[in-house]
Every structure is written in structure tokens, then in C-alpha cells.
Amino acid sequence: MSGLLVAEHNNKELKPFTLNAVTAASQMDTDLHAVIIGNNCGDAAKKLSELPLVKKVIQVEAAHYENFVAENFAPVIVKLAENYSHVVCSANTFGKNLMPRIAASLDTSQVSDIIKVISADTFLRPIYAGNAFATVKSKDPKKCITIRPTSFDPCESSGGSAPIEKAEPSAEFNNTKFVKREEIKSDRPELGTARVVVSGGRGMQSGDNFKLITSVADKLNAAIGASRAAVDAGYISNDHQVGQTGKVVVPDLYIAIGISGAIQHLAGMKESKVIVAINKDGEAPIFSVADYGLEADLFEAVPQFIEELNKLNTIQK
Amino acid sequence: MKILVAVKRVIDYNVQVRVKEDNTGVVTENVKMSTNPPDDNAIEEAVKIKESGKATEVVAVSVGEEKAQETVRKALAVGADRGILIKADGILEPLAVSKLLQKIVEKEKPDLVFMGKQAIDDDCNQTGQMLSALLNWPQATFASKIEIKDKKLEVTREIDEGLETIEINIPAIVTCDLRLNEPRYASLPNIMKAKKKPIEQINASDLGVDTSPRIEQIKVEEPPKRKAGIKVKSVAELVQKLKNEAKVI
Numbered sequence: 139m140s141g142l143l144v145a146e147h148n149n150k151e152l153k154p155f156t157l158n159a160v161t162a163a164s165q166m167d168t169d170l171h172a173v174i175i176g177n178n179c180g181d182a183a184k185k186l187s188e189l190p191l192v193k194k195v196i197q198v199e200a201a202h203y204e205n206f207v208a209e210n211f212a213p214v215i216v217k218l219a220e221n222y223s224h225v226v227c228s229a230n231t232f233g234k235n236l237m238p239r240i241a242a243s244l245d246t247s248q249v250s251d252i253i254k255v256i257s258a259d260t261f262l263r264p265i266y267a268g269n270a271f272a273t274v275k276s277k278d279p280k281k282c283i284t285i286r287p288t289s290f291d292p293c294e295s296s297g298g299s300a301p302i303e304k305a306e307p308s309a310e311f312n313n314t315k316f317v318k319r320e321e322i323k324s325d326r327p328e329l330g331t332a333r334v335v336v337s338g339g340r341g342m343q344s345g346d347n348f349k350l351i352t353s354v355a356d357k358l359n360a361a362i363g364a365s366r367a368a369v370d371a372g373y374i375s376n377d378h379q380v381g382q383t384g385k386v387v388v389p390d391l392y393i394a395i396g397i398s399g400a401i402q403h404l405a406g407m408k409e410s411k412v413i414v415a416i417n418k419d420g421e422a423p424i425f426s427v428a429d430y431g432l433e434a435d436l437f438e439a440v441p442q443f444i445e446e447l448n449k450l451n452t453i454q455k
Numbered sequence: 456m457k458i459l460v461a462v463k464r465v466i467d468y469n470v471q472v473r474v475k476e477d478n479t480g481v482v483t484e485n486v487k488m489s490t491n492p493p494d495d496n497a498i499e500e501a502v503k504i505k506e507s508g509k510a511t512e513v514v515a516v517s518v519g520e521e522k523a524q525e526t527v528r529k530a531l532a533v534g535a536d537r538g539i540l541i542k543a544d545g546i547l548e549p550l551a552v553s554k555l556l557q558k559i560v561e562k563e564k565p566d567l568v569f570m571g572k573q574a575i576d577d578d579c580n581q582t583g584q585m586l587s588a589l590l591n592w593p594q595a596t597f598a599s600k601i602e603i604k605d606k607k608l609e610v611t612r613e614i615d616e617g618l619e620t621i622e623i624n625i626p627a628i629v630t631c632d633l634r635l636n637e638p639r640y641a642s643l644p645n646i647m648k649a650k651k652k653p654i655e656q657i658n659a660s661d662l663g664v665d666t667s668p669r670i671e672q673i674k675v676e677e678p679p680k681r682k683a684g685i686k687v688k689s690v691a692e693l694v695q696k697l698k699n700e701a702k703v704i
Contacts, residue, residue, distance in 0.1 A: 234597075239585070241550070242589055246550070260673065267575060270678065272674070334704075377634065430686075431686045433686060
């Protein structure tokens with residue numbers, strides 16, 4: 139049997155993480171089909187058909203699919219799933235909201251947020267916010283899997299020409315109505331996907347001092363993070379919180395400023411490729427995970443850091 | 456209106472989780488346990504709704520070993536009226552938990568079921584959505600704002616792109632995000648009062664649900680260790696290393 143990938147899109151274009159999910163799904167079953175559910179989503183369906191790893195596209199359209207309501211999406215995927223061994227999508231808010239609804243209807247125990255495909259039924263996934271890695275084997279006849287997009291490379295996006303088939307929509311679920319979506323318009327990259335994250339902790343001492351963090355982030359085109367302590371102290375809103383109870387981030391560069399490195403914070407950032415810590419307490423646990431540690435008063439070091447960055451001819455964006 | 460709130464007992468978020476030497480799981484003996492953090496937000500929201508006069512009863516339910524009673528008791532101490540403990544041992548997958556909760560929903564007939572968006576132990580993020588599917592109820596996941604409008608809820612959800620607002624008809628499931636509210640601490644008098652509130656105990660095996668795991672846990676390991684880093688002496692050295700050695704700026 140083949141695998142079925144659920145594409146995430148905005149009716150015009152594929153969401154970038156769909157490409158990462160295709161890579162993961164193709165490692166479970168090379169005969170990979172993809173379903174795209176939406177309203178007037180022909181352009182996105184065409185892009186899906188151009189992914190060389192996708193062998194067939196199933197397009198399902200109806201007005202009630204316009205806003206990706208899980209209660210509308212699940213029944214049509216459950217019906218299609220009859221013919222598939224795996225149903226796969228990204229473990230972002232789209233997939234997290236949708237997949238368990240599919241899995242429960244299929245009486246399948248879902249495997250969430252995998253970071254590696256070991257075989258068609260065995261996967262590696264982080265538990266305890268990445269403090270432990272579990273190798274798990276699904277014994278259900280059908281597998282429902284969500285994948286952590288940052289753990290898989292995006293697939294090739296052109297060169298394929300898979301056939302596009304239309305499938306019948308399911309009936310509308312009348313007890314859920316979409317009202318509105320407010321996309322946060324920011325010049326900054328999103329915390330969850332940024333290449334660079336600059337975070338401040340309780341050492342910042344005030345919300346006003348977070349300007350220093352903002353200045354560094356401006357230089358590096360970085361997202362702004364914070365420790366739970368900084369959020370609890372009211373220095374910054376909790377959508378910036380990195381850690382077990384906030385966001386888990388894996389940027390190329392993570393700069394922790396005035397963060398001591400509580401366990402729950404480390405759980406949210408220690409998979410970052412390069413970690414920098416600036417803290418005046420040389421014994422702070424953050425130094426145990428930092429590739430480059432600078433034991434210094436942040437109020438002296440950070441302005442100097444900005445100055446040094448200004449001296450550079452080029453900064454990667 | 457009646458609100459059922461599901462709460463889970465997990466290793467406290469401040470504890471350094473350790474993997475067992477035989478790689479069968481993580482160490483839970485002699486480790487501080489607490490309520491799963493977003494479940495605290497779920498209880499808080501239910502209690503606030505009751506305090507505003509829009510709900511008449513808040514029932515806290517947990518699934519797990521005998522000790523999960525402490526978690527139910529904590530929910531009673533912050534304002535839930537009574538508790539239910541579904542006793543079950545061993546690994547319980549979200550599918551099994553949602554089937555057990557479905558039985559409780561059929562018995563208790565709540566108008567709303569609240570729970571945290573995710574448990575910080577297995578990080579599955581499934582139970583609320585699965586329960587919604589089993590009941591064929593609407594679901595509002597990752598809720599950061601809930602407004603009750605007659606027989607409807609208007610819920611603001613935290614999504615990757617920002618915020619989404621949906622309107623769902625009651626009965627419904629809501630999974631709560633950390634930004635929904637600020638959970639209160641239980642006062643000493645309320646902790647004492649909670650000791651007198653009833654907790655009904657039900658054996659999972661009496662509910663006719665097969666809770667045996669469908670996922671075999673082959674092994675649990677420590678994540679790969681980071682290689683030891685270095686301390687730099689100056690800001691200039693730091694920038695030079697980032698530019699020329701790590702090549703990240």
C-alpha cells in the first residue's frame with residue numbers, strides 16, 4: 139500500500155514545510171501520494187504535482203475547506219485512508235490540530251512529532267521536550283504520523299509531473315465556524331523557524347533593557363526569544379518564551395543573554411547548531427551547553443557586541 | 456453549564472529528566488510530580504467561568520495510577536467542585552485516554568471539556584482532538600482566549616501564523632494554551648477545604664475500554680550530548696569565532 143501525505147497550503151501556494159513532510163513520508167513508503175484539500179486550490183495542487191517524490195495528487199475542493207477547519211478535513215482523509223498504509227503531515231499547528239482527529243477515527247494510536255524514520259513502522263521521537271529520545275514501533279495496521287519539519291530537509295520542488303485526480307468532498311461539519319485569522323505581520327522571522335534567535339533572561343533586569351536584545355536581533359535578522367523567568371517577571375510577552383513550556387527552537391545560531399539556563403529553558407534550545415551564552419555568572423548552567431561562552435556583564439558586553447557587528451563588512455541574513 | 460476538566464500528573468517542569476540505565480523509560484521514582492502546566496490553565500479557565508456565573512459545576516478528572524489523585528486534589532483546591540480518578544497502570548496512550556474520557560463524558564454529560572494542549576511528558580498533543588473525534592464534537596485547540604456566547608464559544612487559537620478565531624457550538628472540547636490565563640495558587644484554607652471534596656474512583660477495566668498500548672516503546676535514550684564548548688575572553692574574540700570558525704554570522 140502507498141503512503142498519503144496531507145499537504146499544507148494557503149489555497150495558492152504550498153506551505154514550505156510541506157516539502158519537509160514529503161521528504162519524511164517518502165522515507166516510509168516510496169509510493170507516495172499527496173492529498174490537497176481546499177477551495178480554489180488548483181495552483182497549489184499543480185505545485186504539489188511538480189514535486190518529484192509525489193507519485194499522485196488527490197485534490198478535494200469545496201467552499202467549506204477554505205479555512206482548513208480540522209472537523210471538515212478529517213472525514214475526507216479518513217475515507218481516503220482506506221487505500222493507504224500511512225497518513226503523514228507536519229507537526230505544526232495545522233497537523234497537530236488535524237492528525238489526532240484522523241487517527242482516532244481510524245482507531246490508530248498516532249506517533250507524533252518524529253525526528254527520524256528508522257523503518258516503515260519504527261520512528262525516533264523526542265519526549266520530555268527533547269530531554270530523552272524514544273524509539274517507537276507502531277503496531278497499528280495504519281500509521282498516523284506527524285513529523286517535525288526542521289528535522290527533515292525540504293524535498294526537490296520541481297521536475298515532477300504527477301497526475302492530479304479529483305475526489306469527492308465530505309459534508310460540512312456545522313458546529314464549527316471559522317471567524318478570522320490575524321497573521322502576525324512582523325519584519326522579523328518567526329521564532330519557530332528563524333535562522334538566528336537572540337534571547338534574554340532575568341539578567342536583563344527590566345523590559346526596557348530588552349531593547350539591547352532587539353538591537354542585536356536587528357543586526358542579525360533574528361527572532362527574539364526569552365526565558366520563562368523573563369516572561370514571568372513581565373519583561374516580555376510569553377509568545378517569545380523558549381523552553382519546555384514555550385517554543386522549542388533549533389536555529390543555526392542561538393544567543394542566550396542573561397539567561398542562567400534552567401532545565402526547562404535548555405530543553406527548548408539545546409538542539410540549536412551553535413549556542414552562544416553571555417552571562418556574568420561563570421557557573422551558570424547555560425555554559426554547559428554553549429559552544430562559545432562569554433563570562434561578562436551583559437550591559438557592557440552587548441553594546442560592544444553590537445559595535446563589533448557594525449564593524450563587519452557583511453552579516454549573513 | 457457543566458465543565459469537565461482533564462488533568463494529568465507529570466514530572467514537574469523544573470526537574471532534570473533522567474533516562475533509566477536499562478533504556479526502558481525515564482526515572483520517575485522519587486521525582487517531584489505536578490500538574491501538567493497547561494492543564495493548570497484549563498482548570499483556571501473553568502473556575503473563572505464558574506465564578507462569572509456562567510457555569511454551575513466544574514468536575515476534574517484524571518487518568519492514571521492511584522497517586523494521580525493528588526493532581527485531582529490540586530484541581531479541587533483551586534476551585535473544582537468534585538473529582539474523578541480513573542485508575543489505570545502502565546503506559547496509557549492518548550487514544551486509550553480519550554476512549555476512557557469518552558466514557559466519562561457519556562456518564563457526566565458536560566457541556567464543555569477543557570484540558571491542556573499537550574502534556575509535557577510524552578509531548579503527544581493528541582488527547583483533546585481524539586476525544587473530539589470520538590464524540591464528533593467541535594474542537595478548539597491551542598486556545599488563548601475563550602468567550603462564552605449563549606450556546607456558543609468564540610475561541611482565539613494560537614497558530615503558527617498568528618491568531619485564529621473560530622466559533623463552536625456547545626458541547627465542545629477546548630485545549631488550552633499557556634497564554635489563556637494566569638493560574639492561581641491554592642490558598643491554605645482552600646487546600647483544607649479540598650480535602651473534604653469528593654473524588655470518585657473508577658477502575659479503567661470497568662469502563663470496557665481496551666487500553667493496551669499499540670505502540671511498542673523499543674528504547675529510550677539520552678539525546679546526543681553536545682560537545683564541550685569554549686569560553687572566549689572578549690567580545691571581539693566571540694565575533695571573530697562566530698564569523699570565521701562557526702561561520703554563522
